Amino acid sequence: xxxxxxxxxxxxxSDGVLRGVAAFARPxxxxxxxxxxxxxxxxxxxxxxxxxxVLLCTSDERVLxxxxxxxxxxxxxxxxxxxxxxxxxxxxxxxxxxxxARYFIARGYRQFAYASRVGGHPDARLTAFQxxxxxxxxxxxAVFESAREREFTPSERRIGLSQWLRELPKPxxxxxxxxxxxxxxxxxxxxxxxxxxxEIAILGVDNDITGCSLADPxxxxxxxxxxxIGYEAAQLLDRYFSEGGWQVRxxxxxxxxxxxxxSTDAVAVPDKLVEAALRMMQADLARTSSFETFCERLKCxxxxxxxxxxxxxxxxxxxxxxxxxLHEAERLLVETDLAVEEVARRTGFGDSRQLAAAVRKSTGMxxxxxxxxxxxxxxxxxxxPKSPSRQSRSGSGE
DNA sequence: TATGGGTTCCGCCAAG
DNA sequence: ACCTTGGCGGAACCCA
Numbered sequence: 001x002x003x004x005x006x007x008x009x010x011x012x013x014s015d016g017v018l019r020g021v022a023a024f025a026r027p028x029x030x031x032x033x034x035x036x037x038x039x040x041x042x043x044x045x046x047x048x049x050x051x052x053x054v055l056l057c058t059s060d061e062r063v064l065x066x067x068x069x070x071x072x073x074x075x076x077x078x079x080x081x082x083x084x085x086x087x088x089x090x091x092x093x094x095x096x097x098x099x100x101a102r103y104f105i106a107r108g109y110r111q112f113a114y115a116s117r118v119g120g121h122p123d124a125r126l127t128a129f130q131x132x133x134x135x136x137x138x139x140x141x142a143v144f145e146s147a148r149e150r151e152f153t154p155s156e157r158r159i160g161l162s163q164w165l166r167e168l169p170k171p172x173x174x175x176x177x178x179x180x181x182x183x184x185x186x187x188x189x190x191x192x193x194x195x196x197x198x199e200i201a202i203l204g205v206d207n208d209i210t211g212c213s214l215a216d217p218x219x220x221x222x223x224x225x226x227x228x229i230g231y232e233a234a235q236l237l238d239r240y241f242s243e244g245g246w247q248v249r250x251x252x253x254x255x256x257x258x259x260x261x262x263s264t265d266a267v268a269v270p271d272k273l274v275e276a277a278l279r280m281m282q283a284d285l286a287r288t289s290s291f292e293t294f295c296e297r298l299k300c301x302x303x304x305x306x307x308x309x310x311x312x313x314x315x316x317x318x319x320x321x322x323x324x325x326l327h328e329a330e331r332l333l334v335e336t337d338l339a340v341e342e343v344a345r346r347t348g349f350g351d352s353r354q355l356a357a358a359v360r361k362s363t364g365m366x367x368x369x370x371x372x373x374x375x376x377x378x379x380x381x382x383x384x385p386k387s388p389s390r391q392s393r394s395g396s397g398e
Numbered sequence: 399t400a401t402g403g404g405t406t407c408c409g410c411c412a413a414g
Numbered sequence: 415a416c417c418t419t420g421g422c423g424g425a426a427c428c429c430a
Contacts, residue, residue: 291406301420306407318406354429406427414419 001241003031004051006038006058006067012179012208013226014057017077020230020375021055029238038063038078053237056086073240075233080124085248087240089233091224092252097128099222100175100203103258105136106323108269108278108313109173109201113142115185117177125205129175136314142168162188170199171268179204183215186263190216202263205255217262223334224255227375254364256374257330271312273298277305281321285328287348291317325349326358333359333367334374340367 005021007014025031034049036042038058043066046054053072058064059079067074068085075087104112112133114126130141144164165188168174176182182204189196196202196217204212207223232251240246258264269275280294294317295302309317329347332338338346344355356366363370 302406303408303420303422304418307419310408316407350429357429401430403430404428407425409424410422412419412421414417 001029001031001052002049003033003237004046004049004054005033005035006042006046006054006056006063007035008037008057011206012211013206013224016224016226016375017057017230017233020227020232021234022230023227023375024231024234024238040066043067053241055233055237073237073246075237075240077229077233080250087236087246087249089229089236089251089253091229092254093124094128095252095254096205096222096224097125097130097175098132099255099258100125100205101129101132101136103203103264104173104175104201105133105138105314106320107173107201107264108267108274109171110138110268110270111169111172112138112140113144113168113172113174115144115174115176115181117181123177125177142172161185162192165189165194165200166192168200170194171201171266172199173201173264173268174203176202176204179206179208179211179219179221182219182221182263183211186215186217186219197263197266201266201268203258207259212259212261215263217265220261220264221259222255223257223259223374225253225373225375228373229253254373256370257334258327259331260327269312271308273300273305274308274312277309277317278320278324281324285325285348286346287321287325322358326362329355329359330363330370333371343367 003025005018007018034046034051036046038056038060040062043063047066047070051072054067054070054074056063056067056074056076057078058076059081061081064076064081064084064086073087075089076084077089080088080090080093101112114129116123116126126143133139133141144161161184165185174185176185182202185202186196189200194200202219204219204221205224206226207221212219212221232253236249236251267275267278269278276298277294280297291302295305298305305317309315309320313320325347329343329349332343332346333340340352340355344350344352347355349355349358352367359365359367359370363373365373
């Protein structure tokens with residue numbers, strides 16, 4: 001089979017998708033690939049090769065328009081394009097927005113902002129971000145409007161963004177639509193003398209490792225399941241080949257986790273006691289000391305600590321601690337090949353059963369599935385089950 | 399899947 | 415008078 005790839009080069013996301021495509025195709029099928037950038041000219045060149053199928057990564061309406069007219073199966077892995085007659089394997093955008101909101105809330109932020117793409121389309125990420133914030137009682141979220149931005153010439157636009165950043169109430173948690181934009185924001189902050197993360201915490205999307213690491217400060221980002229998306233897209237295309245026909249399908253793949261770097265390395269709680277407690281928790285992710293010890297060291301009663309957590313974080317101390325430990329456990333699962341048992345031990349979950357329960361609750365997958373979902377250990381295999389209900393465990397009467 | 403012992407949560411009240 | 419604190423104990427939850 002001849003498969004056309006319409007992918008831009010060297011973005012963290014599209015490279016990941018292509019790795020996933022390779023992971024499916026290499027052991028399973030003998031496909032020949034033609035790769036071109038997904039532009040109008042590129043589309044024409046791809047079609048001239050008379051491919052049997054097309055894998056795309058684009059949000060360009062005009063390119064999609066070209067491909068929805070061809071008779072061969074087309075699977076897009078770029079931005080959602082509702083109404084287009086192409087099959088899609090995409091990020092679960094709502095889950096991305098929800099993950100960002102939960103992450104910020106767990107760090108004590110109470111003021112939030114969102115920077116969207118220039119000329120952005122209806123944005124499920126933003127909608128879910130705001131909805132999750134609202135559920136926790138935060139109804140306001142500043143949005144950098146793409147409409148406002150479009151009216152400026154490029155040099156004026158820089159001023160517009162800087163001004164917007166300066167005017168944000170601090171400290172603020174800023175969620176950026178993608179990593180490149182997060183880098184731009186970080187640059188503007190530096191130029192304007194705004195401290196990151198102390199005044200503005202920045203979170204991007206896609207975990208473009210080079211881009212995030214080179215930025216100053218290094219940028220936190222939501223790791224999307226790019227490899228998994230590529231794998232699923234290739235598998236879907238393969239299915240169309242064997243069925244000899246195809247239909248419009250959309251498959252949503254939830255993100256993996258938040259990768260924490262310096263740009264969100266601050267707790268924003270307006271309460272010294274809770275802040276100190278959080279630091280102690282962060283320093284003891286294996287849970288070797290008890291609550292009693294915390295209270296003694298902080299010179300306050302257990303009841304007071306509970307109350308302060310509830311008022312500032314909208315959650316109990318042990319929930320907060322469990323959240324931090326789970327975050328670390330997920331990091332170890334993705335970044336190392338430690339045995340699940342060992343990960344559990346290091347993060348105070350006792351044994352793998354307990355850890356599995358916690359990971360399942362947060363991601364809908366057990367640890368081994370979660371590892372594959374993240375594309376870790378190179379072992380991309382059949383899809384893990386989707387995560388249907390992500391229960392809020394805030395305990396504040398729902 | 400059920401049981402029971404331990405832990406954590408949270409409303410309440412008295413004291414500072 | 416008002417607000418915060420610490421202790422109590424039943425309810426809810428967690429884990430082996």
